[in-house]
């Protein structure tokens with residue numbers, strides 16, 4: 001067993017716009033982050049991943065970059081960044097940056113050149129095609145509703161944008177584009193950053209010829225993922241990127257790869273592949289029924305067990321997992337997978353245990369460590385996300401869908417659930433800003449905030465602290481082999497971890513009932529220690545057989 005720092009690390013994701021505002025303009029900034037580094041150190045995390053902080057017109061909050069080598073004005077300056085990096089390193093933490101290289105902003109100088117004429121040397125930096133029969137070059141649906149192509153009058157052609165109209169896709173077939181990206185990555189690595197989270201990295205290679213997507217229901221636009229996810233040259237590009245850039249530094253990389261199976265994933269993270277350290281898979285956050293993301297269909301525990309266990313087993317010994325339950329694109333974990341009312345604290349701790357006790361590098365999304373919940377804005381105008389507004393326009397304004405139902409779905413699934421300001425204390429705007437926040441604060445900040453959590457020894461915060469410490473003290477948490485037990489139990493998700501002769505038992509009640517746990521006969525022990533739990537547990541109670549309270553979690557060491 002080779003020890004590797006990023007396998008042993010816990011990562012904390014910061015969405016800078018919503019983390020901490022230092023100058024009262026209502027927008028989080030780099031100086032705000034610097035001011036809160038001691039808090040992150042106190043939590044015990046090792047690595048900070050910053051969502052994009054580069055210059056951007058903010059159509060998609062920084063995921064639309066207009067200058068890769070400068071800092072977004074609202075967030076600060078390059079001097080602020082250099083100081084942030086230094087301060088992170090001073091505290092023995094690491095800093096990972098977001099790399100958004102599938103697309104740029106349409107305000108990036110490359111795109112401004114590119115759209116200016118067909119002969120411009122930058123034309124081929126992006127993906128331009130003539131229309132077909134007076135329509136778009138193909139029928140692909142954008143991630144953010146509508147066509148993935150935008151007509152540009154100036155030259156009479158369309159450009160591809162898998163995301164918003166203001167996020168044109170770069171043409172990775174062009175070696176000059178790849179050179180530019182590699183040089184830009186080197187620029188940041190030379191500053192001393194510790195890695196990259198690579199935005200939609202498995203979309204950079206598109207199938208030649210841009211075929212129409214199958215469209216059995218005859219929709220106006222159809223999902224064409226099979227032609228741009230895990231495309232024909234993606235591994236050539238990543239191998240090239242690794243040879244030319246990544247392999248020269250001791251860094252970690254995590255690829256955001258929607259739509260990957262474990263088989264696909266091993267091609268990105270297989271230990272002999274020289275590509276990425278790990279990827280974010282999406283199967284467990286896309287468990288909703290056939291209606292997909294924009295529905296209220298419930299997820300099922302049996303699916304969660306099957307999916308998580310498949311990732312644990314298929315990657316074991318071959319490639320490394322990442323572990324997450326939420327991020328800036330997903331609803332809050334406690335609202336989605338737990339219970340955000342009566343059992344908020346218990347279920348937040350249970351979910352944390354369930355996740356951190358699996359094999360992989362855990363990612364904590366800002367606010368998760370205090371059990372922040374979804375928000376329910378009752379007017380569409382209070383939402384800020386481009387995805388939500390495009391959806392509303394498409395389904396409600398154009399499509400005539402029921403606005404009340406749509407709002408309910410957005411309240412459950414919309415990305416702004418994750419983007420309300422970090423709740424620091426009970427003062428106005430949760431202590432996030434002295435001005436007017438760019439998006440409203442969740443009104444529950446009076447109850448749920450960092451200051452309160454730090455004072456309460458039974459808080460979600462202190463539980464996360466303890467979980468993180470367990471990982472640092474016991475190698476089994478990082479390197480132990482996972483095995484699912486009680487596969488068919490309808491309420492309990494239980495598993496073991498095994499390293500050499502040590503066995504840990506992890507038992508999680510995912511509901512508010514009181515099921516009885518029975519340890520399978522084949523697992524024997526003569527002594528046991530309770531490592532962590534979210535209720536008081538009688539030390540004489542045997543792990544062989546016990547009854548669980550609502551959302552109870554327990555971790556035992558058996559020997």
Ligand code: TEU
Pocket residue numbers: 060063064100143163199200256258328329387415
């Ligand atoms: O997300 C890409 C992605 O495939 C999804 O997470 C997608 O945003 C989501 O399904 C929409 O609900 C990345 C970023 O994480 C996201 O914030 C950006 O908007 C997107 O890329 C474009 O850069």
Ligand code: CA
Pocket residue numbers: 021022023024025026027028029074
């Ligand atoms: Ca600010």
